[in-house]
Amino acid sequence: MHITPHQHHSHHSWLGFEDRRRYKNPPRLLGDGLTRFMTASMATVQQLEPMRPPPRPQSINDNVLVKDIDMAMTTPPLPHGTTLCSSPQRGDTRTVVIIYGCGQEKIVSVFAEVLGAPSHLKKSFEDITPEDQDVVIGLSAESAKLGIAARDKRSIIAINAHCTSLGMPPDVYLSAQCDYEFLYTEEPFFRRDLARFVSHVLGQLSHHEALMAKPRTYFISTTFPDVHAALPNIDILTVGSDAVEIRVDLLQEPLPNGGHSTIPSLSYVGEQVMLLRQRTELPIIFTTRCTKENGRFPMENPDLYYQYLYRAIQWGVEYIDVELWLPEAIRRRLYEQRGNSRIMSAFHDFSGTFKWPSRRAEEVFLESRRYADIVKMIAIINDHNENFELEYFRSKIKAEYPDAPPLSAVNMGETGQFSRTLNKVFTPITHPLLPIIAAPGQMSAAEINQALASLGQLPKKNIYGIISPSIRSATPQATFYEKCFNELGLPHQFAVVERQAKGPGCIEAWCNQKGFGGAYLNPAVSFTSLVAHSTFFASLNNGTGPILSEAARLIGMVDTIVVRQNSTSHAASGPASMPSSPPRHQNGESFSGFNSTQLGLPPNTSLVFDNASWKGILSTLTRDFAPSAYFGCAAVVLASSADDAASALFALKALRVGKVYTIGFKTPPAFGKDLLIEPFTSLESIQKARTVSSNGADVGVGSGSPFLVVSALGSERSALVALLVRLFGSRGGTANSRKVFLDLADRSVTRKEDPRVAAEQSGFAAYGAADITAFTTVETLRLLVGQNVPYSFVRLASGRGLF
Numbered sequence: 001m002h003i004t005p006h007q008h009h010s011h012h013s014w015l016g017f018e019d020r021r022r023y024k025n026p027p028r029l030l031g032d033g034l035t036r037f038m039t040a041s042m043a044t045v046q047q048l049e050p051m052r053p054p055p056r057p058q059s060i061n062d063n064v065l066v067k068d069i070d071m072a073m074t075t076p077p078l079p080h081g082t083t084l085c086s087s088p089q090r091g092d093t094r095t096v097v098i099i100y101g102c103g104q105e106k107i108v109s110v111f112a113e114v115l116g117a118p119s120h121l122k123k124s125f126e127d128i129t130p131e132d133q134d135v136v137i138g139l140s141a142e143s144a145k146l147g148i149a150a151r152d153k154r155s156i157i158a159i160n161a162h163c164t165s166l167g168m169p170p171d172v173y174l175s176a177q178c179d180y181e182f183l184y185t186e187e188p189f190f191r192r193d194l195a196r197f198v199s200h201v202l203g204q205l206s207h208h209e210a211l212m213a214k215p216r217t218y219f220i221s222t223t224f225p226d227v228h229a230a231l232p233n234i235d236i237l238t239v240g241s242d243a244v245e246i247r248v249d250l251l252q253e254p255l256p257n258g259g260h261s262t263i264p265s266l267s268y269v270g271e272q273v274m275l276l277r278q279r280t281e282l283p284i285i286f287t288t289r290c291t292k293e294n295g296r297f298p299m300e301n302p303d304l305y306y307q308y309l310y311r312a313i314q315w316g317v318e319y320i321d322v323e324l325w326l327p328e329a330i331r332r333r334l335y336e337q338r339g340n341s342r343i344m345s346a347f348h349d350f351s352g353t354f355k356w357p358s359r360r361a362e363e364v365f366l367e368s369r370r371y372a373d374i375v376k377m378i379a380i381i382n383d384h385n386e387n388f389e390l391e392y393f394r395s396k397i398k399a400e401y402p403d404a405p406p407l408s409a410v411n412m413g414e415t416g417q418f419s420r421t422l423n424k425v426f427t428p429i430t431h432p433l434l435p436i437i438a439a440p441g442q443m444s445a446a447e448i449n450q451a452l453a454s455l456g457q458l459p460k461k462n463i464y465g466i467i468s469p470s471i472r473s474a475t476p477q478a479t480f481y482e483k484c485f486n487e488l489g490l491p492h493q494f495a496v497v498e499r500q501a502k503g504p505g506c507i508e509a510w511c512n513q514k515g516f517g518g519a520y521l522n523p524a525v526s527f528t529s530l531v532a533h534s535t536f537f538a539s540l541n542n543g544t545g546p547i548l549s550e551a552a553r554l555i556g557m558v559d560t561i562v563v564r565q566n567s568t569s570h571a572a573s574g575p576a577s578m579p580s581s582p583p584r585h586q587n588g589e590s591f592s593g594f595n596s597t598q599l600g601l602p603p604n605t606s607l608v609f610d611n612a613s614w615k616g617i618l619s620t621l622t623r624d625f626a627p628s629a630y631f632g633c634a635a636v637v638l639a640s641s642a643d644d645a646a647s648a649l650f651a652l653k654a655l656r657v658g659k660v661y662t663i664g665f666k667t668p669p670a671f672g673k674d675l676l677i678e679p680f681t682s683l684e685s686i687q688k689a690r691t692v693s694s695n696g697a698d699v700g701v702g703s704g705s706p707f708l709v710v711s712a713l714g715s716e717r718s719a720l721v722a723l724l725v726r727l728f729g730s731r732g733g734t735a736n737s738r739k740v741f742l743d744l745a746d747r748s749v750t751r752k753e754d755p756r757v758a759a760e761q762s763g764f765a766a767y768g769a770a771d772i773t774a775f776t777t778v779e780t781l782r783l784l785v786g787q788n789v790p791y792s793f794v795r796l797a798s799g800r801g802l803f
């Protein structure tokens with residue numbers, strides 16, 4: 001989404017008269033350019049708040065925050081589960097020890113940089129002291145072997161980093177002894193794979209809770225004998241999937257004699273998992289399906305399953321499929337040792353005699369749930385009615401065991417396909433581009449959606465991109481959304497429409513239609529202005545107004561409007577025709593006084609006002625860095641209004657940054673309470689922040705020279721942004737001091753200086769609007785149509801320019 005900085009009408013000056021005199025001769029170091037900006041911006045930048053004693057930052061999970069917010073209107077809180085994003089956690093705080101191979105010590109500093117910690121090479125485990133807690137320690141594989149078994153596991157987490165490009169498998173002893181193992185290639189090196197791995201194994205990021213909160217989740221069962229074959233099409237294959245299953249039992253490791261081994265070796269499987277993870281951001285499901293359950297893994301030796309499945313946990317695979325027939329001791333061990341991975345218990349019955357309404361079915365469930373985060377039960381049936389028996393079983397389980405792990409249950413074969421359209425948790429899907437289907441009756445995401453649509457379960461809706469007339473080229477966005485709907489088999493229609501301030505083209509008019517299926521707003525609109533003049537929005541939910549997500553509530557800006565059914569009754573399912581303009585009220589002119597039951601939007605429907613941009617920002621920031629790189633750090637946010645800065649501030653709050661210096665806008669009241677915000681009031685204050693040492697007395701409250709610079713200033717301020725970025729850049733520019741610059745403004749239209757170039761020259765990793773837009777689109781589609789369209793597909797399908 002393009003972020004267009006607002007026009008300001010404020011004539012307040014940034015610095016008071018006193019200050020102006022004081023900075024007539026600003027400190028030399030800061031240079032003339034900045035001085036010119038400060039003088040020039042005096043006329044346009046809003047007055048900064050006087051400094052107040054900053055409160056201590058609070059956790060994003062503190063519900064207290066929400067209660068404190070004064071909103072113009074009280075809105076019902078969003079029920080649990082609407083936030084699709086899990087917030088970053090502090091996670092494992094043990095000393096991270098990276099074991100590196102011969103000549104590979106540089107991987108230690110990459111780990112350190114991703115984690116935002118210093119690194120230090122040491123000679124042995126015994127040399128590690130309690131002072132090293134926040135340091136990433138590197139040990140060579142040779143020296144690590146000597147002490148790894150005896151290390152203090154309470155204070156040390158050992159990661160064996162092995163470069164597969166060197167042609168040797170990892171050392172068997174080290175693999176077995178370490179806590180985790182990171183397999184990587186040198187050329188190309190995928191830093192985002194490392195960031196994802198380490199964020200997962202240290203428990204800083206987890207997608208499981210967010211996935212389980214989604215109304216429906218799917219995973220694609222890949223059936224390739226070699227993952228290489230999947231890679232060219234992986235972006236298309238994974239549209240609509242929330243996870244990718246690697247069927248380890250179907251992998252065929254080539255042997256020198258031209259044949260292939262019955263069981264692929266651990267080192268081959270490790271490489272295959274690495275390859276897949278390098279190319280997809282989706283969580284991976286690691287499956288060793290046995291011969292009795294339609295797989296190829298032999299069953300004579302259950303310990304073999306333990307070896308492979310435990311190794312998958314060490315590789316940081318997100319989901320581990322553990323078959324129920326395995327001895328209890330193995331299932332228990334894997335469950336206990338799963339770390340941040342999740343166990344998917346799996347049960348398949350191919351006998352044709354399995355009955356859902358039986359004591360046995362319930363026993364299977366009860367046994368499965370003992371060591372599971374998700375229970376999967378799959379059977380062959382003979383009669384269509386057995387699909388209804390499964391639905392009865394599903395609802396009974398939900399009612400009788402409300403605290404049990406989610407149940408994923410489908411029937412196989414053509415007769416069972418109906419159940420694949422009804423299952424909501426991790427429905428296995430296939431894709432026409434796969435060599436074989438993984439199980440009889442498997443359907444693709446498009447087939448499931450088409451089936452739901454023809455059964456009236458997925459009514460055709462109108463989904464809008466509501467843009468302001470200033471936004472460029474609406475057509476490519478429409479093409480992109482159409483492509484996605486088409487790929488997913490969704491019946492919806494999409495149109496980009498321009499919003500007017502009032503009358504038939506105003507936002508509420510687009511929303512108040514029978515066939516309204518949701519909208520994104522570009523640019524975002526403030527919650528207060530949306531509801532202040534709208535009797536329609538105010539009339540929703542029996543007069544309590546639209547539901548507001550926690551993000552939208554705090555940010556105050558709405559960029560996504562989601563339609564939600566209030567009760568179990570289904571929406572009117574007749575096909576909605578796409579109007580060229582919203583329906584007019586009878587008297588044509590005024591919308592005041594219309595009520596949602598007469599016009600358009602069906603009764604029992606709520607609208608959820610949400611914000612997807614902050615999630616786009618968070619995903620961009622955590623693509624190449626683990627959340628800990630930001631915890632407690634100082635950040636600088638440049639914007640010409642609080643509205644432009646609010647999504648970024650929310651993302652920074654989620655990342656628990658320590659302190660935020662602001663330039664150009666007034667601290668939004670909602671954030672003043674839970675982020676430590678300090679407006680730059682003078683050149684001197686900038687200078688001071690630049691030079692604060694991170695070893696200073698206030699380490700831990702986010703002081704130290706800023707690690708992150710976020711700019712929401714538009715193209716007309718490019719030169720200024722570049723100047724500020726240089727100012728905060730690392731002087732030495734060593735690998736470990738790489739900082740992050742995030743440019744929220746769309747610069748593709750101007751030829752002005754791109755501040756990202758200046759940022760990269762000054763030791764920053766720089767990200768621009770295209771990245772944030774793509775990540776935001778992922779979130780928007782999840783919110784609007786409940787489907788996961790991976791970032792890589794968004795980038796691919798939207799063309800180079802991204803809309």
Ligand SMILES: O=C1C[C@@](O)(C(=O)O)C[C@@H](O)[C@@H]1O
Pocket residue numbers: 221245247287289321346348376378412428429438439440442
């Ligand atoms: O467990 C399952 C479900 C499945 O068997 C199916 O029926 O679609 C396909 C398998 O790949 C997967 O592991």
